[in-house]
Amino acid sequence: MKLKFVTGAFGIIAASAFAVAYAGSPADYFNKIDADASGMITQAEFVAHKTEGGKYTAEQASEKFAKLAGDDGQLSLAEFEAAMAAHKSKDGKHKKDRSS
Numbered sequence: 525m526k527l528k529f530v531t532g533a534f535g536i537i538a539a540s541a542f543a544v545a546y547a548g549s550p551a552d553y554f555n556k557i558d559a560d561a562s563g564m565i566t567q568a569e570f571v572a573h574k575t576e577g578g579k580y581t582a583e584q585a586s587e588k589f590a591k592l593a594g595d596d597g598q599l600s601l602a603e604f605e606a607a608m609a610a611h612k613s614k615d616g617k618h619k620k621d622r623s624s
Contacts, residue, residue, distance in 0.1 A: 550608045554601050565599040
C-alpha cells in the first residue's frame, strides 16, 4: 500500500520538513534565510536558500516567493510567520491517497 500526501497551497515550507530541517523558531529560520540581516527576505535570498539543496529550481522558488511576498516584493518576519502559521494550520488537512 502506498501513501501519498498532497500539500496545501502554501507549499513553501512543509511544517514537518521545517521541524526536521531546522529545529529553531520561525524567527530563527527567517534569520537564516535573511542573508544580509536586513530584516527582510529578498527574492534573491529566498531563491538562493530554496535552491541550495537542489530540491527547488530557481523558477519554482521564485513562484513560491511571489505568493508569499508583500506588495513591496520582500518578505517581512510578520509575513513569514503568518505564512508558517497558515501552513501549519492546514497541515492536519493533508489528504492521504491509499491507492496501490
